[in-house]
Amino acid sequence: MKKVKGFPALHIYKENIYENAKCVVELCGKHGIGVSGVIKGVNGLQIVTEKFIQAGCTQIASSRMEQLIDTKKHGYMIDTMLLRIPMKSELNDLVKHVDVSLNSESETIELIEKACAKIGKSHKVILMLDLGDLREGFFHAEELMDLAMHIENDLEFVKLGGVGTNLGCYGSVKPTVENLGALCIVAKNIEDRIGRKLEYVSGGATSTLPLVVSGEVPEGINNLRIGEAILLNMDMPELWEVHIEGLNQDTFLLEAQIIEIKKKPSYPVGELFIDAWGNKPTYEDRGVRTRALLAIGKQDFVMHDKLIPLDGGVEIIGSSSDHLIIDIENSSVGYKVGDTMKFKMFYGPMLHLCSSEWVRKTY
Numbered sequence: 001m002k003k004v005k006g007f008p009a010l011h012i013y014k015e016n017i018y019e020n021a022k023c024v025v026e027l028c029g030k031h032g033i034g035v036s037g038v039i040k041g042v043n044g045l046q047i048v049t050e051k052f053i054q055a056g057c058t059q060i061a062s063s064r065m066e067q068l069i070d071t072k073k074h075g076y077m078i079d080t081m082l083l084r085i086p087m088k089s090e091l092n093d094l095v096k097h098v099d100v101s102l103n104s105e106s107e108t109i110e111l112i113e114k115a116c117a118k119i120g121k122s123h124k125v126i127l128m129l130d131l132g133d134l135r136e137g138f139f140h141a142e143e144l145m146d147l148a149m150h151i152e153n154d155l156e157f158v159k160l161g162g163v164g165t166n167l168g169c170y171g172s173v174k175p176t177v178e179n180l181g182a183l184c185i186v187a188k189n190i191e192d193r194i195g196r197k198l199e200y201v202s203g204g205a206t207s208t209l210p211l212v213v214s215g216e217v218p219e220g221i222n223n224l225r226i227g228e229a230i231l232l233n234m235d236m237p238e239l240w241e242v243h244i245e246g247l248n249q250d251t252f253l254l255e256a257q258i259i260e261i262k263k264k265p266s267y268p269v270g271e272l273f274i275d276a277w278g279n280k281p282t283y284e285d286r287g288v289r290t291r292a293l294l295a296i297g298k299q300d301f302v303m304h305d306k307l308i309p310l311d312g313g314v315e316i317i318g319s320s321s322d323h324l325i326i327d328i329e330n331s332s333v334g335y336k337v338g339d340t341m342k343f344k345m346f347y348g349p350m351l352h353l354c355s356s357e358w359v360r361k362t363y
């Protein structure tokens, strides 16, 4: 990591992340649900992993193998879970460093068996059922069940850990009593056939929490993989209008410095063509307004519309790769060049800011 001095800075409030993790773990615990703490949104920051473990998460989960390898390297004695279907090219690392992975390809599972045999280690798999969101998983439950029986009966090192699903990612499909109920039926069928309980019936991510809060989550679901609600708690209150008691939003704050303040027209001057991204944006003419230019840009946060200024009197109007433009006309704060501005954020900017080596992190 490069040593960035000053700004932009990302302030990470680790005790508040701990409080959120504890709250989610307790809420889910009341319904017999264990929480896999998902660290991919923070680029696997070790301090977050530590707080997740202290709060009682049952696994540390990520889509990125390297972050799970780091978790083991730092000596944490917790199970790791790979969330993205493993690549054929990462199976040796998978069986060495990861305890459980989400899977949907029988061919890959045969190769995991071989990789396990080489080092004499077992590996648990969760078979994914696609309930309509159309990202990963078996679309036909019978295929999933056939593979489950094959793993249970014929494989020595690959263990059938359970079944799972993912919703609300590609297809924006809501988790419901009906679709999660279907997962539970598949789980029950498998359990009847293998004569034991499945360790994992994994019913999704943050977007399943509303069902937990309302007490409607189908019986049988015993695991959720949670990142956003713990790390930011923005989606539930702001997008789902679900307020979970005990969760706070004071976890990540972005601070950037003002490098220019000027009064300018709000409509560009000259013949309009394309912006720096090849797009043809539209501009509203609001007359001459006071604007601040901040030293941070798309390279750092990618989506300026997912940042929320703490000063409610300002308005983000645009960004380029290294600049953020803010209308400060109506703000009661007397900004000067050199002052900083602070922002809350949704998941996208957090993901990028955490992985950027050009953003200073403070804890």
Ligand SMILES: *Cc1c(COP(=O)(O)O)cnc(C)c1O
Residues within 6 Å of the ligand: 038, 040, 041, 063, 083, 084, 102, 166, 204, 205, 206, 207, 225, 226, 227, 228, 229
């Ligand atoms: C990212 C991810 C999660 C966590 O999602 P959040 O919305 O951050 O809770 C869970 N499961 C899978 C498969 C994922 O890729």
